Amino acid sequence: MSNIDLGKLISILGSSRDLARLITEKIRDYWMFLTSRGVKRLKIMDFCGTHEWTITHYGLRSLVPGDLELVAGPGCPVCVTPSHFVEVLIKLSLEGVVVYVYGDVYKLRSTRGVKNVYSLAESRSLGGDVRVVTDILSAIRDVKSHNKPSVFAGIGFETVAPGYAQIILTGHLPRNLKILPLVKLTPPAMFYALDVSREKPTEPPIMGVIAPGHVSTITGAKAWTPVSENYNIPVVVSGFEPVDVLVSILEILRQLSRGEAKTTIEYTRAVSWHGDLGAQASINKVFETIDDAWRGIGYLPKSGLRIRDKYKIYDAFYEYGIREPPPGELKDMPLGCRCAEVVLGKAYPTQCPLFLKTCTPQRPIGPCMVSIEGTCAIWAKYGSRELLFKLREELSSKVKAT
Amino acid sequence: MCIGAPAVVLDVDYENMIASVDYGDGIPRTVIIGILDQIIKRGELVIVHAGVIVSKITEEELIEQVEFFREVLGEDIQLTQIYRQLIETHRKITQAVKDHN
Numbered sequence: 108m109s110n111i112d113l114g115k116l117i118s119i120l121g122s123s124r125d126l127a128r129l130i131t132e133k134i135r136d137y138w139m140f141l142t143s144r145g146v147k148r149l150k151i152m153d154f155c156g157t158h159e160w161t162i163t164h165y166g167l168r169s170l171v172p173g174d175l176e177l178v179a180g181p182g183c184p185v186c187v188t189p190s191h192f193v194e195v196l197i198k199l200s201l202e203g204v205v206v207y208v209y210g211d212v213y214k215l216r217s218t219r220g221v222k223n224v225y226s227l228a229e230s231r232s233l234g235g236d237v238r239v240v241t242d243i244l245s246a247i248r249d250v251k252s253h254n255k256p257s258v259f260a261g262i263g264f265e266t267v268a269p270g271y272a273q274i275i276l277t278g279h280l281p282r283n284l285k286i287l288p289l290v291k292l293t294p295p296a297m298f299y300a301l302d303v304s305r306e307k308p309t310e311p312p313i314m315g316v317i318a319p320g321h322v323s324t325i326t327g328a329k330a331w332t333p334v335s336e337n338y339n340i341p342v343v344v345s346g347f348e349p350v351d352v353l354v355s356i357l358e359i360l361r362q363l364s365r366g367e368a369k370t371t372i373e374y375t376r377a378v379s380w381h382g383d384l385g386a387q388a389s390i391n392k393v394f395e396t397i398d399d400a401w402r403g404i405g406y407l408p409k410s411g412l413r414i415r416d417k418y419k420i421y422d423a424f425y426e427y428g429i430r431e432p433p434p435g436e437l438k439d440m441p442l443g444c445r446c447a448e449v450v451l452g453k454a455y456p457t458q459c460p461l462f463l464k465t466c467t468p469q470r471p472i473g474p475c476m477v478s479i480e481g482t483c484a485i486w487a488k489y490g491s492r493e494l495l496f497k498l499r500e501e502l503s504s505k506v507k508a509t
Numbered sequence: 510m511c512i513g514a515p516a517v518v519l520d521v522d523y524e525n526m527i528a529s530v531d532y533g534d535g536i537p538r539t540v541i542i543g544i545l546d547q548i549i550k551r552g553e554l555v556i557v558h559a560g561v562i563v564s565k566i567t568e569e570e571l572i573e574q575v576e577f578f579r580e581v582l583g584e585d586i587q588l589t590q591i592y593r594q595l596i597e598t599h600r601k602i603t604q605a606v607k608d609h610n
Contacts, residue, residue: 157512209559241559241560242540242541242559242560242561243541243560244527244539244541244560245560248539263559266543266558266559266561267558267559267561269541269544269545269561270541270543270560270561273526273541273542273543276526277526279525321513321556321558321563321564324544324556324563324564325543325563348574376566376567376570377556377566378564383543383544383545384545384546385544385545385546386543386544386545386546388545389545479512
């Protein structure tokens with residue numbers, strides 16, 4: 108079971124419902140074994156926002172033992188984009204530059220604002236030209252209909268980088284459209300999240316990682332070996348169906364039971380060990396790796412991509428003289444917001460004082476509530492066992508008080 | 510940021526590294542070819558992430574997803590109908606390409 112072929116498993120068993128039942132039983136067996144060896148509680152971190160979505164939406168937490176905690180990691184690029192860049196985009200849009208963004212960036216709130224404008228949505232209502240697109244090709248199509256200077260906010264992880272690289276290498280970027288490359292690399296954030304989790308010995312340790320599937324189609328599963336080797340914990344590159352995630356949890360527990368710590372691929376349908384070498388080469392050609400700023404976290408070494416000097420005519424950083432955020436500005440969360448801890452798996456959304464009180468999907472305050480991949484937005488929309496427990500606790504304390 | 514939607518490739522333009530795909534709603538959309546190690550051909554099924562093709566998938570894998578949804582929910586939902594549409598388009602184009610050759 109070093110690399111797991113879910114398709115074959117399903118075809119052997121004939122039914123994914125039977126398979127899910129079998130997997131949850133196996134998970135419990137391994138858990139019983141681990142508890143007999145003295146394990147009381149442990150955490151498994153899912154890195155990707157879409158994994159958190161699958162876990163919460165399908166109620167997978169209710170299928171695993173209560174002391175086996177599934178926590179979300181920093182797998183939402185919108186959540187970790189510094190407020191500084193939102194302000195840069197607001198400023199550009201107010202100065203007559205057409206700003207193209209993905210839908211979730213549109214609502215993302217900055218901490219400081221620009222002339223009392225706190226989001227690109229507000230900027231647009233005041234006359235700023237902000238346009239929502241689903242991909243860079245839509246921006247390119249639209250930009251050809253006008254000659255105004257324009258910027259595309261290139262937020263994302265490794266998955267979007269080959270697309271931006273191809274557009275630059277094939278020379279298809281119109282002269283008046285510049286890319287603001289805010290691409291983040293996932294492994295350094297994972298190292299940081301694991302380092303932080305080990306600082307607090309009172310908390311159950313993170314003993315397994317469900318690694319992002321589509322990021323790994325580009326980087327290859329090999330990108331995660333430093334996690335399994337240096338931190339001595341199992342890493343499973345997982346697909347996004349509920350059964351995929353359950354199999355990944357099972358594989359982590361299986362490895363823990365045997366005292367192993369390896370990187371394995373569950374999502375064999377799409378992921379290979381080395382990834383797409385051609386895509387990696389095109390990324391390396393266009394981009395260079397820098398120490399990048401993560402919102403609420405700070406600068407992480409070698410964790411971001413910026414356009415190389417050779418291609419700077421396509422770069423919004425160069426065109427508009429945009430600077431990287433000063434380190435002092437990076438603890439840039441709204442007052443009371445615990446998003447910085449939520450993205451590191453240190454706190455659940457329900458532990459934030461703003462969650463579903465002042466911060467809601469309709470009127471998000473913290474970045475984790477903005478994006479559909481933000482942990483708070485997922486919990487708010489689909490609820491979860493923890494959310495129900497929290498509400499029950501609150502209600503019972505109110506009843507006691509009266 | 511791992512949301513990926515399956516789509517069927519309608520046309521490929523390798524010179525410009527773009528392809529036209531259908532997400533199952535019958536509307537052709539242009540996307541960037543992000544994978545370079547594998548050749549993408551008309552009629553093939555792919556995963557598209559933020560307008561970038563990030564991997565190829567097979568018909569069996571898509572059928573597996575349709576079966577999974579049908580089993581969990583006990584009925585067809587819009588998503589399974591879209592996936593079925595994708596599989597049908599994939600079969601039609603693949604057959605047409607075969608006949609042409």
